Amino acid sequence: MVTIVRKKMRYDYRKYLLIILLFSSFSFSVGVSAQPLPQTAHRAKNVIYLIGDGMSLPQIYGAMLATGQDLSFKQFPYSGIVTTRSASNEITDSSASGTALSCGKKTKNGMVGMNPDSIPVKSVLEVMAEQGKMTGVVVTSYVTHATPAVFYSKVPKRSFYDDIAEQLLNSDKVNVIIGGGRKYFNQRQDGRNLIEEMQNKGWKVYDTLAGIDVACRKYAVLANQGHMPSVAMRGDFLPNATKTALQTLSKNEKGFFMMVEGSQIDFACHESDSATMVAEMLDFDKTLRVALDFAQKDGNTLVVVTADHETGGLTLIDPQGRYSSPCFAFSTHSHTCLPVAVFAFGPGSDQFTGWMDNTEIVGKILNACGLDAMEATRETRQDMEPIRENFDSKRE
Numbered sequence: 001m002v003t004i005v006r007k008k009m010r011y012d013y014r015k016y017l018l019i020i021l022l023f024s025s026f027s028f029s030v031g032v033s034a035q036p037l038p039q040t041a042h043r044a045k046n047v048i049y050l051i052g053d054g055m056s057l058p059q060i061y062g063a064m065l066a067t068g069q070d071l072s073f074k075q076f077p078y079s080g081i082v083t084t085r086s087a088s089n090e091i092t093d094s095s096a097s098g099t100a101l102s103c104g105k106k107t108k109n110g111m112v113g114m115n116p117d118s119i120p121v122k123s124v125l126e127v128m129a130e131q132g133k134m135t136g137v138v139v140t141s142y143v144t145h146a147t148p149a150v151f152y153s154k155v156p157k158r159s160f161y162d163d164i165a166e167q168l169l170n171s172d173k174v175n176v177i178i179g180g181g182r183k184y185f186n187q188r189q190d191g192r193n194l195i196e197e198m199q200n201k202g203w204k205v206y207d208t209l210a211g212i213d214v215a216c217r218k219y220a221v222l223a224n225q226g227h228m229p230s231v232a233m234r235g236d237f238l239p240n241a242t243k244t245a246l247q248t249l250s251k252n253e254k255g256f257f258m259m260v261e262g263s264q265i266d267f268a269c270h271e272s273d274s275a276t277m278v279a280e281m282l283d284f285d286k287t288l289r290v291a292l293d294f295a296q297k298d299g300n301t302l303v304v305v306t307a308d309h310e311t312g313g314l315t316l317i318d319p320q321g322r323y324s325s326p327c328f329a330f331s332t333h334s335h336t337c338l339p340v341a342v343f344a345f346g347p348g349s350d351q352f353t354g355w356m357d358n359t360e361i362v363g364k365i366l367n368a369c370g371l372d373a374m375e376a377t378r379e380t381r382q383d384m385e386p387i388r389e390n391f392d393s394k395r396e
């Protein structure tokens with residue numbers, strides 16, 4: 001049920017100038033035309049799954065309006081609308097929506113990779129690994145943060161970062177993982193050094209993208225103790241990390257599955273910081289460009305772009321009511337239940353149209369690869385017991 005609240009929208013007058021400022025700050029071109037890409041009609045061998053954390057139409061269209069650029073989103077031949085509610089809340093958090101996007105199952109806010117009864121569920125990354133595909137996860141948050149974690153980890157609370165790191169160490173399904181969060185490996189409460197343990201288990205562990213042996217089949221790049229810095233500081237880390245991972249994963253004969261997250265669109269929107277939000281959107285768009293360029297050349301790669309939820313209750317208003325000078329206005333520091341968009345290109349992309357729930361996306365990805373979605377994502381793992389913990393739905 002929706003409660004209608006008639007409340008004056010909170011906005012910051014300093015942001016009125018943003019559109020003009022952003023025109024001057026982001027004058028570089030990403031070289032994008034709005035022509036739809038040509039389609040192919042066979043099975044996908046590779047999948048690149050891109051998630052813009054906190055990104056709905058206001059973030060996408062606002063970034064276009066603020067910069068005067070047509071972003072890559074306009075090039076995707078198929079798009080649809082995605083609802084995001086969780087099993088516990090009309091407004092989801094990133095772990096519940098991430099679990100829906102990775103495992104095709106609803107869960108309660110706060111839970112990672114398990115159903116509401118704490119039964120672990122299989123992720124699309126794990127299914128793909130079982131098919132002989134190589135897998136990758138590339139983010140700008142901790143690699144143990146909710147969105148990356150839902151692809152390889154099962155914990156009842158998203159804040160169990162030390163446990164998530166340990167599950168990554170032991171994962172035989174992840175080939176490449178790139179992002180921040182090194183502290184959960186080398187400054188742990190249990191005193192263990194998971195970086196050494198990873199090396200002993202056959203991982204190569206790097207702290208920067210420079211000097212990576214892309215022929216190596218299992219490596220982690222833990223490029224910062226905490227989250228990666230915001231885009232103004234980290235530069236082209238995300239598009240470069242995506243290129244690096246593609247070099248490794250595309251060597252695999254049976255193909256690959258890769259998830260890439262624009263993690264910090266959400267961070268900027270929690271802070272009502274529209275300038276950083278636009279910069280993070282442009283960084284994500286540059287990363288989309290890398291994925292689309294690869295997919296166009298390859299011809300066997302499905303690219304799916306979506307979001308876990310909207311953050312900030314962002315809208316574009318003319319505060320004078322003249323319908324002429326739109327500016328950014330955030331209405332909350334939290335998430336909202338606004339639906340998000342999905343965009344797709346490549347084999348099987350024609351399924352990604354109309355109105356769908358976030359739990360349906362994984363099935364469509366598996367179908368595009370010629371896999372039986374029902375069989376591949378069976379709810380329980382025979383070898384895993386339910387994990388019982390007190391559930392806390394508060395945002396971590």
Ligand SMILES: [Zn+2]
Nearest residue numbers: 053054094308
């Ligand atoms: Zn999120």
